[in-house]
Amino acid sequence: MKGELLKSFIRSNYKSTIIALPFVLVLAYFGHSLYIPFFFLLSIARDYYHYEAKQSYINRLKAKGLTPDDIYNINFVKQWDEIRKKGLWLYCITDGGIILGAYLWLGVSILLIATSIVKFQNLVNEPGNMFAFIGYTYLTGAVIGIIINRIRWPYNEVRFMKLTDPLSEGFQQMLLDEQ
Secondary structure, rough: OOHHHHHHHHHHHHHHHHHHHHHHHHHHHHOOOOOOHHHHHOOOOHHHHHHHHHHHHHHHHHHHOOOHHHHHHHHHHHHHHHHHHHOHHHHHHHHHHHHHHHHHHHHHHHHHHHHHOOOOOOHHHHHHHHHHHHHHHHHHHHHHHHHHHHHHHHHHHHHHHHHHHHOHHHHHHHHHHHH
């Protein structure tokens, strides 16, 4: 049983692992660290550990006539219906500026320090420099997040309409493809 599960896991994940492996090795080589490959292998082990539960979930969905994409679309429609009631700018400020901005802040900070544009020692020596750096990078991340979510709004609206309007072209095409 476990052998079949391992074979199934390898069949479903070998492409992404092969694609990610060169990036991990390059990062490990230039970072002079064995932590990166260790965490890469640890993430693969974590995925394998959860693979059986994921397959069980997919089989339960199949029994009901659903796919994981169907569940993803249902969740999207529920979430987007709530978001669109709040409005465009609240979506841009909360989801873009605050939430996405925090992720982008972390990415921008790491990028600036990793490329030596900002010297880490300068940040550590002077607390004022550190707080200014955090503030500027968070502001940068928030602005980028707002812009990204402003661009995503029409795409999400179109997707919402296609998923909820049975007279949309996408829905009609899906019915034709099933026949």
